[in-house]
Amino acid sequence: MSEVTVTVRGEHEARVAPERATIRVSVRAEGPERTTVVEQVVRLAEPVRGSITERADAGSVVDWTSKRLSVRAERPWNNEGKRLAPVYYASIDFTATFVEASELSIWVSDISPWDGVEVGWVNWHLTPETTARIEREVAAQAVGVAVTRAETYAHALGLEGVTPLEIADVGLISSGQPAALAPMMKVRGAAFAADSAPAMEYEPEDIVISATVEARFLAR
Known part of the structure; x- marks a missing residue:
């Protein structure tokens, strides 16, 4: 092989x-x-x-x-x-x-x-600055996960290394559209009615920023 x-x-x-x-x-x-x-x-x-x-x-x-x-x-x-x-x-x-x-x-x-x-x-x-920074970090980590998986598959087949061919958002690979890293951002908030309690306490959930990419490699 x-x-x-x-x-x-x-x-x-x-x-x-x-x-x-x-x-x-x-x-x-x-x-x-x-x-x-x-x-x-x-x-x-x-x-x-x-x-x-x-x-x-x-x-x-x-x-x-x-x-x-x-x-x-x-x-x-x-x-x-x-x-x-x-x-x-x-x-x-x-x-x-x-x-x-x-x-x-x-x-x-x-x-x-x-x-x-x-x-x-x-x-x-989040502030726009924090959002941009976290999105970059998450996108880079998602690409790293893809590379690690490709290398794992290659090693399991007795091959030495991998060379990237394509990388794209989910559903775009080999579609002819420009590849881009655009993490999906999910924000969880809360709404409260004014008469829900005499004293309001707000405990926000964490904001989840996630990225998913698809990648194609040539393993030799």
């Missing part, structure tokens, strides 16, 4: 503690008068905005946004099948990115009892 083509798959994953937490909070109001509802939601949103900017100034919030006021009207039906007068709904949404889970928990515990406040989802994530 002079030479054999060996096709293998290499996988690797890394688990990293989140560095950032981005939370969404909505302030809502409703009532029969549009002007009154708009004034109410703007008034209720001011303390939330102030609490975010205070934490941004202190450095515990690294980024935040506030979406413009949204207003809609609905005409409900009564139990006799008649349309009632319009009810107006107004909302203002905020997002804030915290650097510490403990700071996020304290802030949510503070604002969740406020009138009109609804706490939404939390997205746990």
Whole structure:
């Protein structure tokens, strides 16, 4: 046996503690008068905005946004099948990115009892710099696993070494598409309702960054 083509798959994953937490909070109001509802939601949103900017100034919030006021009207039906007068709904949404889970928990515990406040989802994530670094490391490890497997198969056949012919993401090998190393990233986060508990505690799961590659080698 002079030479054999060996096709293998290499996988690797890394688990990293989140560095950032981005939370969404909505302030809502409703009532029969549009002007009154708009004034109410703007008034209720001011303390939330102030609490975010205070934490941004202190450095515990690294980024935040506030979406413009949204207003809609609905005409409900009564139990006799008649349309009632319009009810107006107004909302203002905020997002804030915290650097510490403990700071996020304290802030949510503070604002969740406020009138009109609804706490939404939390997205746990890494900084772009950390994400890029971990992706490079995981991709390199996945390639290393593929090389080791190919060498193991070659040695089992009594062959000495392997020469790489192709390497690609899963499903792309020999497809004619450009080969690239692009690890798949999986992020596990959590969303909590504002009324789930009087005090909020956030314990994020690790972020899993994984890469899988396929490779073809010539074993001699």
